[in-house]
Amino acid sequence: MQNGAKKKGGQIKGGKKRRNEQGIITLAHNVKKYRKQxxxxxxxxxxxxxxxxxxxxxxxxxxxxxxxxxxFDISDFFEISPQMLLEEFKPDKD
Known part of the structure; x- marks a missing residue:
């Protein structure tokens, strides 16, 4: 297995699945953030x-x-690019 991925329940945990989960979490956070704004x-x-x-x-x-x-519909409504909905929040470094 590659990149430290672990096999669990017949599936490889990590890799693509992990990236997809992070993308869903990032989208969730951003939709909520822009809605509240x-x-x-x-x-x-x-x-x-x-x-x-x-x-x-x-x-x-x-x-x-x-x-x-x-x-695309959500980003059009918020007048932002679709990319902005998918970008992970990264705090500024001091």
């Missing part, structure tokens, strides 16, 4: 994007991944 509730954002409340809620909780189409 606009002063919107989950229901209000869902309504403006013509999505179901539960879809936004699950994205923000990192339970599901958004489709590419959803990422």
């Amino acid at each position: 606009k002063g919107l509730t989950i229901a209000e954002l869902a309504n403006k994007l013509d999505l179901d409340y539960s879809q936004i809620s699950r994205i923000e909780r990192g339970v599901v991944n958004a489709t590419v189409s959803m990422i």
Whole structure:
């Protein structure tokens, strides 16, 4: 196995799966951050994007991944690039 990945339950833990999980968590954090900056509730954002409340809620909780189409719709609404929704927060170094 490569890069210290461990086998668990017949699947290799780490690698691509780990990157996908981090991407979902990053997206979840950023959607919530931008929604709160606009002063919107989950229901209000869902309504403006013509999505179901539960879809936004699950994205923000990192339970599901958004489709590419959803990422573009969300970024258009917030007037940011899709890349900004997918960028991991990195604190400034002193």
